[in-house]
Amino acid sequence: MGEKTRGFDKKWIQTYMLIFIVIGLGVILSFISSNFLTVTNLLNVVRQIAVNGILAIGMTIVCLTGGIDLSVGSIVAFSGIIAAGMLRDTGYPIIIIVLAAIVVGAVCGLYNGYFVAYWNAAPFVVTLSMMTIARGMTYVYSDGRPISNLRTEFLTIGKGSIAGIPIPTLILVVVFILGSIMLTKLKFGRYVYAVGGNENAAMVSGINVKRIKMMVYVLSGIACGIAAIILTARVSAGLPQAGESYELDAIAATVIGGTSLSGGRGRLWGTIVGAVLLGIVNNGLDLLNVSSFYQQIVKGLIILGAILIDSKRNS
Amino acid sequence: MENIVLEARNITKRFPGVLALSNVNFRLVKGKVHALMGENGAGKSTLMKIIAGIYQADEGNVFLHGEKVVFHTPKQALTNGISMIHQELSPILDMTIAENLFLGKEFCKGKFIDYRRMNSEATALMERVGVDLPPTMLMKELSVSQMQMIEIAKALAYNAEIIIMDEPSATITEREIANLFEIIQGLKEDGRCIVYITHKMDEVFRIADEITVFRDGQYIGTYDADDIDENQLVVKMVNRELTEIYPKKNNKAADEILRVENLCQKGVFEDISFTLRKGEILGFSGLMGSGRTEVMNALFGITHPTSGTIYINGEKVDKPNPRKIISKGIGYVTEDRKGNGLVLEMSVYDNTILPSLSKLSNRMGVVNRRKALEVAEEYKEKLKIKTPGLQQTVKQLSGGNQQKIVLAKWLIQNPDIIIFDEPTRGIDVGAKTEIYKLVANLAEEGKAIIFISSEMPEILGMSDRVIVFYEGKKTGELSIEEATQERIMMYASDVEKGGA
Ligand SMILES: Nc1ncnc2c1ncn2[C@@H]1O[C@H](COP(=O)(O)OP(=O)(O)OP(=O)(O)O)[C@@H](O)[C@H]1O
Numbered sequence: 001m002g003e004k005t006r007g008f009d010k011k012w013i014q015t016y017m018l019i020f021i022v023i024g025l026g027v028i029l030s031f032i033s034s035n036f037l038t039v040t041n042l043l044n045v046v047r048q049i050a051v052n053g054i055l056a057i058g059m060t061i062v063c064l065t066g067g068i069d070l071s072v073g074s075i076v077a078f079s080g081i082i083a084a085g086m087l088r089d090t091g092y093p094i095i096i097i098v099l100a101a102i103v104v105g106a107v108c109g110l111y112n113g114y115f116v117a118y119w120n121a122a123p124f125v126v127t128l129s130m131m132t133i134a135r136g137m138t139y140v141y142s143d144g145r146p147i148s149n150l151r152t153e154f155l156t157i158g159k160g161s162i163a164g165i166p167i168p169t170l171i172l173v174v175v176f177i178l179g180s181i182m183l184t185k186l187k188f189g190r191y192v193y194a195v196g197g198n199e200n201a202a203m204v205s206g207i208n209v210k211r212i213k214m215m216v217y218v219l220s221g222i223a224c225g226i227a228a229i230i231l232t233a234r235v236s237a238g239l240p241q242a243g244e245s246y247e248l249d250a251i252a253a254t255v256i257g258g259t260s261l262s263g264g265r266g267r268l269w270g271t272i273v274g275a276v277l278l279g280i281v282n283n284g285l286d287l288l289n290v291s292s293f294y295q296q297i298v299k300g301l302i303i304l305g306a307i308l309i310d311s312k313r314n315s
Numbered sequence: 316m317e318n319i320v321l322e323a324r325n326i327t328k329r330f331p332g333v334l335a336l337s338n339v340n341f342r343l344v345k346g347k348v349h350a351l352m353g354e355n356g357a358g359k360s361t362l363m364k365i366i367a368g369i370y371q372a373d374e375g376n377v378f379l380h381g382e383k384v385v386f387h388t389p390k391q392a393l394t395n396g397i398s399m400i401h402q403e404l405s406p407i408l409d410m411t412i413a414e415n416l417f418l419g420k421e422f423c424k425g426k427f428i429d430y431r432r433m434n435s436e437a438t439a440l441m442e443r444v445g446v447d448l449p450p451t452m453l454m455k456e457l458s459v460s461q462m463q464m465i466e467i468a469k470a471l472a473y474n475a476e477i478i479i480m481d482e483p484s485a486t487i488t489e490r491e492i493a494n495l496f497e498i499i500q501g502l503k504e505d506g507r508c509i510v511y512i513t514h515k516m517d518e519v520f521r522i523a524d525e526i527t528v529f530r531d532g533q534y535i536g537t538y539d540a541d542d543i544d545e546n547q548l549v550v551k552m553v554n555r556e557l558t559e560i561y562p563k564k565n566n567k568a569a570d571e572i573l574r575v576e577n578l579c580q581k582g583v584f585e586d587i588s589f590t591l592r593k594g595e596i597l598g599f600s601g602l603m604g605s606g607r608t609e610v611m612n613a614l615f616g617i618t619h620p621t622s623g624t625i626y627i628n629g630e631k632v633d634k635p636n637p638r639k640i641i642s643k644g645i646g647y648v649t650e651d652r653k654g655n656g657l658v659l660e661m662s663v664y665d666n667t668i669l670p671s672l673s674k675l676s677n678r679m680g681v682v683n684r685r686k687a688l689e690v691a692e693e694y695k696e697k698l699k700i701k702t703p704g705l706q707q708t709v710k711q712l713s714g715g716n717q718q719k720i721v722l723a724k725w726l727i728q729n730p731d732i733i734i735f736d737e738p739t740r741g742i743d744v745g746a747k748t749e750i751y752k753l754v755a756n757l758a759e760e761g762k763a764i765i766f767i768s769s770e771m772p773e774i775l776g777m778s779d780r781v782i783v784f785y786e787g788k789k790t791g792e793l794s795i796e797e798a799t800q801e802r803i804m805m806y807a808s809d810v811e812k813g814g815a
């Protein structure tokens with residue numbers, strides 16, 4: 001009996017290890033930088049992680065099926081530039097423009113999903129192709145120039161707050177809740193785990209494996225569309241080079257959060273904590289005036305550390 | 316008139332390089348258990364997969380209640396009342412028992428999954444097959460036999476009219492088999508049809524009403540179980556008489572080669588001591604899950620014992636790990652071929668020579684392909700591995716042939732001590748006798764052999780000495796002269812516990 005309790009405690013600590021690390025890091029940072037534990041700074045951090053958080057949620061769902069989506073950064077740029085273009089060229093209400101960006105993201109995701117699911121193509125390769133296609137289309141559409149002077153009501157989405165909380169953060173929370181419900185409460189979520197855990201078993205149990213595989217990329221695309229709106233509004237422009245290497249941050253948050261890249265295992269809240277961790281580290285290093293070159297190295301080491309914790313947990 | 320539920324007529328199925336089924340017939344009668352028999356690679360699983368919508372026939376038709384049906388997906392077969400327990404286990408390890416049981420047919424309240432209901436239904440379903448586990452337990456925490464029982468329960472959950480069981484008993488204990496047979500009896504009375512595939516002769520005559528035999532993808536015939544006896548059945552399957560199942564032994568046990576003293580692994584097994592001599596076959600008997608495999612894993616250095624010592628050739632082995640143990644001349648034919656026996660995506664050739672690569676290559680590490688092919692070919696012949704060629708992917712071989720490749724892999728290594736863990740699981744009668752002969756020959760050559768088996772006749776037929784395990788303890792050691800079925804059973808169950 002005693003042994004059992006101890007085992008439980010150990011498991012519990014390992015499961016929530018990440019949260020402790022985040023809190024510990026916060027405490028350390030608040031000691032070495034007086035600017036860290038201020039309301040303005042913390043709100044800044046949660047605003048900044050929104051884009052990566054949303055992308056990482058989509059990425060996690062893809063990774064749960066054993067896939068990967070390298071095209072998210074480019075899709076963000078493409079959806080963003082379309083939204084910016086529409087804002088410049090048309091008088092459509094904001095909601096239409098938001099929907100348009102999401103549809104653009106979903107269509108790009110559909111391309112990924114279709115070839116992965118129905119042509120049995122490797123996710124790495126298919127999404128790599130989408131990555132360059134979407135980037136190329138972004139440059140074609142924008143002629144390689146930023147699209148700025150956007151309507152101020154639109155910019156509120158990126159810069160505004162409701163009851164003191166940044167709107168991007170609120171959007172992230174909504175996306176997270178919807179995503180969590182989908183993964184844990186709906187059949188679709190179970191099938192996502194099943195496909196990643198053992199595709200054959202899922203197929204034999206009468207699950208439409210191909211459809212599930214396609215849908216996860218569409219969802220990732222939708223997440224890209226939402227992230228694109230936030231990003232475009234935050235930087236007040238559609239930039240053709242936006243979102244560069246965002247896929248790497250999204251994968252990092254996913255992996256740090258304990259999702260297995262071979263599929264079948266992972267949790268959305270872990271991903272969010274992973275995104276928060278990355279956000280805090282970036283912010284802390286910024287406050288300490290550490291050059292962004294070093295920040296890259298630190299990020300790499302964090303990813304390694306997360307993997308080590310995870311492999312310990314599963315041994 | 317008989318009530319025919321399902322009929323497959325003139326089915327032909329080709330795989331690249333293999334004619335898996337050639338013009339076969341099969342039919343199921345309401346309320347009967349139909350055994351499908353045949354050697355490894357005879358096409359049993361293939362026909363069942365066609366009926367269950369996993370493969371499609373190249374030629375021929377399937378009729379369900381007299382109507383022609385073609386299933387393109389397992390789902391279509393399931394909705395038409397056909398469920399299947401697959402030969403190769405396919406649980407989703409990171410999901411709970413309940414989630415596995417109801418995968419694809421979750422209980423929902425509106426749009427949301429109703430976990431409460433799912434868990435309680437799972438408990439009820441497990442009770443039906445005699446498994447007592449919490450429904451929220453993760454699948455990966457289960458033993459192989461528990462997983463198999465869950466697979467069986469899962470097939471029952473569909474409430475299907477036709478239930479196909481492809482070697483369901485290969486990995487479960489005697490008690491669980493008894494449970495399974497009771498369930499089958501119940502289903503029969505309920506008017507369901509059951510297809511039962513097995514290589515265990517005694518089971519066939521215990522449970523089957525009708526028997527169909529395939530050989531090499533050909534339909535041989537369908538017989539009433541009362542009109543045929545075991546010998547006749549074997550002749551139909553292998554097309555020759557099998558006179559001696561177990562080879563005559565004239566092993567002369569010589570010097571001690573292995574000594575294990577007080578080996579313990581906390582919570583798994585305790586205080587295991589035994590010795591092994593050259594030229595001897597040491598049988599390890601016991602129920603499934605009695606700790607035999609665990610002791611072997613510790614001996615081989617896969618897991619780490621908490622205490623105890625191992626001597627090989629009188630030399631103490633410090634901190635064993637598989638590399639060290641292999642270099643000391645021990646080979647281990649593991650029980651779980653998919654888990655650690657084979658690289659399923661690689662070819663027959665690659666798998667066979669994998670552990671011997673360093674012996675087959677020169678100092679620069681270049682593999683002598685001609686020699687390697689020769690060796691692979693030699694063992695393919697020796698073990699009668701049925702494959703269209705050495706380059707065939709192992710995944711596409713029938714279950715029994717995969718097992719033979721695991722054997723080949725180790726035999727090429729030519730170790731002094733060989734551990735066989737359930738080496739004949741899923742292997743047909745013909746091939747079984749081949750393997751027995753092979754093991755006996757090895758012993759005669761002076762190799763020391765540990766032979767783990769849950770099948771009593773096999774232990775009695777093969778061993779020179781028998782060690783019996785019960786719940787992680789060595790409960791008895793018998794010379795073959797002393798060993799009887801009854802005595803082994805007594806040591807292998809809790810009967811003796813009070814008195815000992
Ligand atoms: N997916 C596949 N691709 C290629 N060949 C296959 C495939 N599945 C089965 N085969 C081949 O078809 C033949 C019949 O195999 P099947 O699995 O039906 O045999 P079985 O009677 O079930 O044997 P066992 O008793 O060993 O399970 C074998 O020669 C096998 O190698």
Ligand SMILES: [Mg+2]
Nearest residue numbers: 359360402714
């Ligand atoms: Mg088979």
